[in-house]
Amino acid sequence: xxxxxxxxxxxxxxxxxxxxxxxxxxxxxxxxxxxxxxxxxxxxxxxxxxxxxxxxxxxxxxxxxxxxxxxxxxxxxxxxxxxxxxxxxxxxxxxxxxxxxxxxxxxxxxxxxxxxxxxxxxxxxxxxxxxxxxxxxxxxxxxxxxxxxxxxxxxxxxxxxxxxxxxxxxxxxxxxxxxxxxxxxxxxxxxxxxxxxxxxxxxxxxxxxxxxxxxxxxxxxxxxxxxxxxxxxxxxxxxxxxxxxxxxxxxxxxxxxxxxxxxxxxxxxxxxxxxxxxxxxxxxxxxxxxx
Amino acid sequence: xxxxxxxxxxxxxxxxxxxxxxxxxxxxxxxxxxxxxxxxxxxxxxxxxxxxxxxxxxxxxxxxxxxxxxxxxxxxxxxxxxxxxxxxxxxxxxxxxxxxxxxxxxxxxxxxxxxxxxxxxxxxxxxxxxxxxxxxxxxxxxxxxxxxxxxxxxxxxxxxxxxxxxxxxxxxxxxxxxxxxxxxxxxxxxxxxxxxxxxxxxxxxxxxxxxxxxxxxxxxxxxxxxxxxxxxxxxxxxxxxxxxxxxxxxxxxxxxxxxxxxxxxxxxxxxxxxxxxxxxxxxxxxxxxxxxxxxxxxxxxxxxxxxxxxxxxxxxxxxxxxxxxxxxxxxxxxxxxxxxxxxxxxxxxxxxxxxxxxxxxxxxxxxxxxxxxxxxxxxxxxxxxxxxxxxxxxxxxxxxxxxxxxxxxxxxxxxxxxxxxxxxxxxxxxxxxxxxxxxxxxxxxxxxxxxxxxxxxxxxxxxxxxxxxxxxxxxxxxxxxxxxxxxxxxxxxxxxxxxxxxxxxxxxxxxxxxxxxxxxxxxxxxxxxxxxxxxxxxxxxxxxxxx
Numbered sequence: 001x002x003x004x005x006x007x008x009x010x011x012x013x014x015x016x017x018x019x020x021x022x023x024x025x026x027x028x029x030x031x032x033x034x035x036x037x038x039x040x041x042x043x044x045x046x047x048x049x050x051x052x053x054x055x056x057x058x059x060x061x062x063x064x065x066x067x068x069x070x071x072x073x074x075x076x077x078x079x080x081x082x083x084x085x086x087x088x089x090x091x092x093x094x095x096x097x098x099x100x101x102x103x104x105x106x107x108x109x110x111x112x113x114x115x116x117x118x119x120x121x122x123x124x125x126x127x128x129x130x131x132x133x134x135x136x137x138x139x140x141x142x143x144x145x146x147x148x149x150x151x152x153x154x155x156x157x158x159x160x161x162x163x164x165x166x167x168x169x170x171x172x173x174x175x176x177x178x179x180x181x182x183x184x185x186x187x188x189x190x191x192x193x194x195x196x197x198x199x200x201x202x203x204x205x206x207x208x209x210x211x212x213x214x215x216x217x218x219x220x221x222x223x224x225x226x227x228x229x230x231x232x233x234x235x236x237x238x239x240x241x242x243x244x245x246x247x248x249x250x251x252x253x254x255x256x257x258x259x260x261x262x263x264x265x266x267x268x269x270x271x272x273x274x275x276x277x278x279x280x281x282x283x284x285x286x287x288x289x290x291x
Numbered sequence: 292x293x294x295x296x297x298x299x300x301x302x303x304x305x306x307x308x309x310x311x312x313x314x315x316x317x318x319x320x321x322x323x324x325x326x327x328x329x330x331x332x333x334x335x336x337x338x339x340x341x342x343x344x345x346x347x348x349x350x351x352x353x354x355x356x357x358x359x360x361x362x363x364x365x366x367x368x369x370x371x372x373x374x375x376x377x378x379x380x381x382x383x384x385x386x387x388x389x390x391x392x393x394x395x396x397x398x399x400x401x402x403x404x405x406x407x408x409x410x411x412x413x414x415x416x417x418x419x420x421x422x423x424x425x426x427x428x429x430x431x432x433x434x435x436x437x438x439x440x441x442x443x444x445x446x447x448x449x450x451x452x453x454x455x456x457x458x459x460x461x462x463x464x465x466x467x468x469x470x471x472x473x474x475x476x477x478x479x480x481x482x483x484x485x486x487x488x489x490x491x492x493x494x495x496x497x498x499x500x501x502x503x504x505x506x507x508x509x510x511x512x513x514x515x516x517x518x519x520x521x522x523x524x525x526x527x528x529x530x531x532x533x534x535x536x537x538x539x540x541x542x543x544x545x546x547x548x549x550x551x552x553x554x555x556x557x558x559x560x561x562x563x564x565x566x567x568x569x570x571x572x573x574x575x576x577x578x579x580x581x582x583x584x585x586x587x588x589x590x591x592x593x594x595x596x597x598x599x600x601x602x603x604x605x606x607x608x609x610x611x612x613x614x615x616x617x618x619x620x621x622x623x624x625x626x627x628x629x630x631x632x633x634x635x636x637x638x639x640x641x642x643x644x645x646x647x648x649x650x651x652x653x654x655x656x657x658x659x660x661x662x663x664x665x666x667x668x669x670x671x672x673x674x675x676x677x678x679x680x681x682x683x684x685x686x687x688x689x690x691x692x693x694x695x696x697x698x699x700x701x702x703x704x705x706x707x708x709x710x711x712x713x714x715x716x717x718x719x720x721x722x723x724x725x726x727x728x729x730x731x732x733x734x735x736x737x738x739x740x741x742x743x744x745x746x747x748x749x750x751x752x753x754x755x756x757x758x759x760x761x762x763x764x765x766x767x768x769x770x771x772x773x774x775x776x777x778x779x780x781x782x783x784x785x786x787x788x789x790x791x792x793x794x795x796x797x798x799x800x801x802x803x804x805x806x807x808x809x810x811x812x813x814x815x816x817x818x819x820x821x822x823x824x825x826x827x828x829x830x831x832x833x834x835x836x837x838x
Contacts, residue, residue, distance in 0.1 A: 259542030
């Protein structure tokens with residue numbers, strides 16, 4: 001807890017010391033192999049999203065008739081689907097949809113949830129009561145069901161699915177942020193800042209927000225993983241982008257009809273989702289552990 | 292302890308093994324096929340749950356799958372010869388211009404609630420099917436044209452009058468959409484008819500119970516004695532009962548069949564056929580006479596209003612590639628909007644050639660020039676079309692995606708649309724939202740073309756005066772031909788008009804025929820004598836289990 005208790009400011013860290021990399025190195029030393037691997041997985045997924053052409057030469061959308069339903073081989077790592085498309089290529093090209101979707105979802109939850117939590121925790125009183133009762137209601141609705149309701153209102157599609165997943169996470173972010181804010185708000189340095197004539201808004205911005213964020217950041221890494229999973233669930237159910245978009249959940253859904261003859265069509269993208277989500281969870285755990 | 296039955300089974304299987312050893316592995320004991328065994332419950336796995344079981348709604352496969360077992364029809368259409376044979380009607384007369392039909396009924400037929408199936412009941416059925424009942428949301432049967440009224444001559448004679456010639460009516464009395472139900476059932480609304488136990492029919496099976504959306508139990512009627520006069524099976528059904536289970540997942544259905552949890556399943560995709568056959572099971576590709584699996588345009592949408600655009604897309608379509616990639620030899624290439632085993636079929640394959648160069652030329656002529664992204668543009672509009680997959684047809688989603696690949700090569704975008712059921716239904720009525728639609732309907736009579744394309748029936752082209760919204764499109768020439776198909780009493784002339792209708796549909800490139808879609812079923816090796824009526828719906832009356 002020692003690190004968190006030390007007041008930090010929103011001022012950039014670069015001006016503090018020339019040897020800024022030393023603590024970073026210390027931190028890196030403490031990272032275990034599982035976390036290394038998790039980072040590697042996430043970086044690979046991001047690279048897939050940014051430069052899919054480096055990893056596969058096949059077209060993700062247009063198939064080659066006559067090449068359909070081939071088993072996994074060196075030419076096609078994950079085999080080919082019913083239209084003769086390389087499934088590995090579809091997974092690689094699909095990562096941009098799944099990752100950016102999860103990013104948007106996490107951003108929506110993080111920004112709106114943090115703002116609500118900050119407001120609620122710092123203002124207190126009636127505002128706190130109202131916000132928290134709304135959060136109670138939101139938390140009582142199962143996340144997937146809530147996301148589904150939103151998507152029915154907004155319409156189908158990747159962006160709408162991300163917004164829906166993000167909205168479903170707002171309540172959790174708000175609750176977490178509020179508890180952190182209340183903890184930090186009662187610490188001496190915040191009292192001192194207010195006592196020495198600081199405006200509430202600037203105290204919130206300079207002292208409360210940066211010192212409350214560690215848990216929230218850890219939680220957003222966790223949320224990123226579960227957003228991938230929820231987005232995949234939504235696109236599996238057909239609420240995401242329509243085919244032939246290679247969204248991961250959609251790949252699993254499309255493959256499941258072939259389970260009896262070509263199990264890899266559903267297993268391979270499914271495994272990729274599992275591995276990426278586990279990696280995000282591991283990273284979140286490591287951030288929280290060090291905080 | 293061995294029960295009497297299982298001892299018999301044991302003895303039989305020992306005999307069977309003995310026979311196999313004696314005659315070689317490939318031989319099947321001859322007595323096994325000849326003498327149906329009575330008893331047993333068949334487990335039938337359906338892909339979709341039924342909707343309303345109002346008999347004219349039996350065009351939907353799962354509805355017919357239930358209705359065919361629990362209702363009888365006035366006549367029986369022999370699936371091989373397509374001739375109309377006696378069933379509940381022993382004989383009939385038709386006047387020269389096909390405006391009056393008289394049926395003489397079999398005696399002693401009762402519904403499962405004990406009420407008699409007499410002339411009065413038949414008249415009541417056809418009055419509803421022919422005229423509909425708006426308050427009960429019962430629609431007019433798409434199989435019946437120009438119906439005016441019925442007349443009960445005596446207890447076993449009923450006569451129907453038509454406003455105009457209705458040459459398709461005799462065949463209409465044999466379709467799955469014309470199942471006869473008790474008068475009390477006709478008094479229920481289309482919604483109430485969604486519950487299977489509410490349907491009182493006179494068929495060889497009776498609904499014993501239902502778990503809505505998942506399971507229906509049918510039991511055989513012991514006193515059933517009025518099957519179609521000319522079929523081999525007579526008296527009660529061989530089976531004691533049928534369990535109809537809804538199993539939407541393709542993989543689960545196949546798995547259940549191969550592991551013995553199901554005896555008979557509907558819809559086996561081409562990619563699973565080999566696996567099912569290798570395991571010694573039978574794949575049935577029952578032909579569904581009627582229109583071929585096609586995509587139909589809604590010319591009310593300005594993007595496809597131009598004949599040249601539609602023709603271009605017709606020639607940009609490579610149906611052979613679709614069949615070889617996604618289907619099997621059970622899916623013959625379409626040569627007309629009508630399937631090749633239908634009466635009145637005209638081979639139009641010379642008009643349906645795959646020719647991407649011609650397609651590009653036609654699009655150029657129509658003023659659509661390739662844009663920066665490869666998709667053609669004209670006056671700022673992109674030639675981008677949207678379509679929903681059809682949940683009713685085999686591999687509709689993959690078919691549309693392959694079609695999109697083919698059209699992409701001539702600079703036309705085809706996007707698959709996504710939406711929940713409500714949006715889908717609404718969009719389907721609006722040509723601006725759905726410029727094209729995958730389409731197909733079955734019936735072994737030329738009337739099927741009218742069912743599919745006439746504005747007041749299924750209206751697949753979304754003509755003005757039909758169900759479509761905001762559409763000004765109407766093709767009077769086509770509608771006139773369809774009217775003639777439905778009301779020409781002279782058979783030769785009627786088939787000629789049927790040919791004209793097919794030619795018109797292709798000349799105007801309203802539809803792009805792709806393939807003749809069968810209804811694919813698979814059955815365990817010990818399921819015998821399942822019959823498919825003329826449009827490929829299963830009939831389990833004569834089925835039996837060789838175990």
